[in-house]
Amino acid sequence: MMKPMRCQVCGEVYLGEQVPDRCPFCGAAGRQMVHAAEWIDYDKLDLDQGDLEKCRTALGFEISNWTFYKCCVNKAGNIFNQAIFKRLAKQEMEHAEVLARMMGEEMPAFTEESCPDNDKEKFEEAHLREHRAIKYYLESASAARHPRVKEVFRALSEIETEHLQISNVYK
Numbered sequence: 381m382m383k384p385m386r387c388q389v390c391g392e393v394y395l396g397e398q399v400p401d402r403c404p405f406c407g408a409a410g411r412q413m414v415h416a417a418e419w420i421d422y423d424k425l426d427l428d429q430g431d432l433e434k435c436r437t438a439l440g441f442e443i444s445n446w447t448f449y450k451c452c453v454n455k456a457g458n459i460f461n462q463a464i465f466k467r468l469a470k471q472e473m474e475h476a477e478v479l480a481r482m483m484g485e486e487m488p489a490f491t492e493e494s495c496p497d498n499d500k501e502k503f504e505e506a507h508l509r510e511h512r513a514i515k516y517y518l519e520s521a522s523a524a525r526h527p528r529v530k531e532v533f534r535a536l537s538e539i540e541t542e543h544l545q546i547s548n549v550y551k
């Protein structure tokens with residue numbers, strides 16, 4: 381029987397018969413998908429200056445990676461690689477929205493990102509970008525004060541770890 385499930389990381393709703401193994405929107409692990417009636421709305425958080433700065437830096441990474449992957453979609457050499465970049469772009473957009481909502485801010489203006497012509501080099505750059513994000517999220521999750529910030533940073537580090545794995549497609 382179809383039931384509404386809601387992601388505890390990004391807040392998007394999934395209708396289905398079974399819990400998906402990943403959130404189809406932000407890529408969070410299936411355990412983050414809860415029954416819609418049990419979903420907790422964290423909305424805007426009351427953050428101290430340190431946590432706010434951490435979220436702002438994270439938002440900058442997400443926007444930058446989102447824009448980079450959009451460039452990769454447009455310049456992909458084949459439809460297989462294009463499909464991967466398309467999914468990564470969408471997930472980074474969801475991550476940016478999660479962070480902006482936690483901070484109670486509008487999404488900032490876009491940065492311009494370029495990307496290499498060659499797909500192998502695109503994946504190499506993706507690897508570096510994901511590595512940087514994972515490192516940042518793990519360090520910041522321990523340093524953050526607010527439990528929800530810690531939780532979201534850990535969830536995002538898990539998702540970016542999967543991005544890192546998929547960026548090794550040509551290795």
Ligand SMILES: [Fe+2]
Pocket residue numbers: 387388389390391392403404405406407408
């Ligand atoms: Fe999600």
Ligand SMILES: [Fe+2]
Pocket residue numbers: 442471472475513536540
């Ligand atoms: Fe992300």
